[in-house]
Amino acid sequence: MAAAAGLHQDVLARILLLLLCIVDRVRASAVNKHWRRVSLQNPPPLPRLLRPSTARTETYRIFGGFVDLHPSFSDEGRGPRFCGSAPGGWFVMSSQPWRGHALLNLRTGERVALPERVRIPLESGVITCPMMIRAAVMSVAPPSGACLVAAVTSSQTNLAFWRPGMDCWLSAPAVGPVMRNAEDITYHDGWFCAVESDDDLVCYKPEIAHAEDGAPSLTIRHHAYNLHVDGHRTAPGEIVSRYLLPSASGADLLMVKRFIAPARGGTCRFQVFRLQEGLPASWRLYQMSGQVLFVGRACSKAFYTGHGGSPGYIY
8 A cells, every 4th residue: 555655646647547536536635645736736537517407506527427416616506507618617607598698607606797789780880689699608718808708699690709898799790601500619729610500610710909989899800611521411300410629639620410310219320520621621520539529519528538549439
């Protein structure tokens, strides 16, 4: 036991990588100061899944089978509709079905209210319309000055952008390609990337500007990809859902296609594609060995499993 207590930190880090249950990691970090230090330097590779409800918010450790019935989360996290997340416990949420949008930190209870209306520039002028967030993603969490939020909306516009200090959301540019049916959105390499139901991709880069009255605003650059997709076609009766996320290394932008066959009881297969830059750009089938992907609207994540030769997994 004395030898185990003084294991080299590289060996110990590999052991900790295999402990996916939070209870096991807590017990391991309590062995001695050395184990605790190495444990803190090597945080769990997988996140917690949040299961919100009006009664309580539970957390579930992937593969560990451990449900924390009393997490140290703010009571404001009970019952809202979650629309997206960011590291550090931040979420985009809605306290009511159609309104009450905010950024909420479940750990601290800190709350940043979001506007309920979107500003849409038209040739005849500017109009403001009510909006509902379907899914949203942050560039970085507040209070960073680089915090930007992009949302897939139900409104007169399909995409909207916001930064702290703005009293309205700003719609996506109406010039060039217009995103009309965005299925998912992610933040990758400094750009907000949105995919449509036909696999086309539009990337947006909001930049901070100031209006004539000095109020903070945004200008939005954009780049569109009219993409060809390699792979199997949809079978009759199948429904396809699309998810965007960076790869575990952050080097690639991935699209996961989930094929659902209601007649056969649900999901029947997945396909994973990588954005291949070039002329023309295209979605290429992606071999994701050694990675595990968790997919959901505006919150998909990829992680290394620690086993490079193992097949990839999707949840």
